[in-house]
Amino acid sequence: MTLSISPDDIRKQTISTQAKSPVSEEEMRQAVRTLLLGMGEDPDREGLRDTPKRVVKALKFLTSGYHQSLDELLNGAVFHEDANEMVLVRDIDLFSSCEHHILPILGRAHVAYIPNGKVIGLSKIARICEMYARRLQVQERLTAQIADAIQGLLKPQGVAVVVEATHMCMVMRGVQKPGSWTVTSSMQGVFADDAKTRQEFMDLIRHRPSFH
Ligand SMILES: Nc1nc2c(ncn2[C@@H]2O[C@H](COP(=O)(O)OP(=O)(O)OP(=O)(O)O)[C@@H](O)[C@H]2O)c(=O)[nH]1
Numbered sequence: 001m002t003l004s005i006s007p008d009d010i011r012k013q014t015i016s017t018q019a020k021s022p023v024s025e026e027e028m029r030q031a032v033r034t035l036l037l038g039m040g041e042d043p044d045r046e047g048l049r050d051t052p053k054r055v056v057k058a059l060k061f062l063t064s065g066y067h068q069s070l071d072e073l074l075n076g077a078v079f080h081e082d083a084n085e086m087v088l089v090r091d092i093d094l095f096s097s098c099e100h101h102i103l104p105i106l107g108r109a110h111v112a113y114i115p116n117g118k119v120i121g122l123s124k125i126a127r128i129c130e131m132y133a134r135r136l137q138v139q140e141r142l143t144a145q146i147a148d149a150i151q152g153l154l155k156p157q158g159v160a161v162v163v164e165a166t167h168m169c170m171v172m173r174g175v176q177k178p179g180s181w182t183v184t185s186s187m188q189g190v191f192a193d194d195a196k197t198r199q200e201f202m203d204l205i206r207h208r209p210s211f212h
C-alpha cells in the first residue's frame with residue numbers, strides 16, 4: 001500500500017480532530033457517576049467520591065493525542081541529510097485504547113524508513129506513535145497513521161511500521177484469550193516494492209541486541 005499524503009493533508013487531518021469538546025468536565029463526571037450507579041455501586045462512598053474526577057482526568061490523558069498536532073510535536077526536528085540507509089526505531093512501547101470497548105491496547109511499534117534527503121529526530125518517531133496511540137483506535141488504523149505521518153513529513157524512499165499488541169478486550173472479557181497478540185504492518189515505497197528491503201527490516205526487528 002503506497003500512500004502519498006502531504007504534510008498539509010496530515011495537518012488538516014489533525015486539526016479536524018481538535019474541535020473543542022461540546023461536553024463540559026462536569027457533564028463527563030456526571031456520566032461516570034451514572035456508570036458507577038449502573039454497576040450497582042454507591043458513588044458517594046468514600047473510596048469512590050473522587051472517582052468520576054479521576055476517571056475523566058485519566059480518559060482525557062489517554063485521548064490527549066486528539067489535541068496534539070504533528071507541527072507542535074516535531075518542533076522543527078526534520079533535518080536535511082544525505083543518509084540513504086535504513087533508520088529503524090524498534091520496541092517503542094505503546095499504550096492505546098480500543099475504540100470498541102475503551103479498553104487498553106498494550107504493545108510495541110517498530111518504525112523504519114529509508115531517507116530521501118531528510119531525516120527526523122529519533123525521539124519524534126516515538127512521539128508520533130504516542131500521539132496516535134493516545135486516541136481511540138483500531139490497531140490497523142494506528143499502524144497506518146504512523147506510517148502515513150512519516151511518509152508525508154519526509155517523503156522517504158520507503159516506510160515500514162509493525163505494531164505488535166495485545167487487546168484487553170480480548171483478554172479480560174469477550175473471547176478471553178490471554179497470550180494472544182495481533183501483528184499489523186504498513187509497508188510503503190521500497191518496503192512494499194522490494195522483498196529484500198522488507199526482509200532486512202523484518203530481520204532487524206527480530207535481532208537480539210548485544211546490550212539486552
Ligand atoms: N480489526 C480490529 N478489531 C478490533 C480491534 N480492537 C477490538 N477489535 C474487535 O472489534 C470487534 C467488535 O465486535 P462486536 O461483536 O461488535 O463486539 P463484542 O460483542 O464486544 O465482541 P467480542 O469481543 O467478540 O465479545 C471484536 O471482534 C474485537 O475483537 C482492532 O484494533 N482491530
Ligand SMILES: [Zn+2]
Pocket residue numbers: 098099100101102103167169170
Ligand atoms: Zn476492544
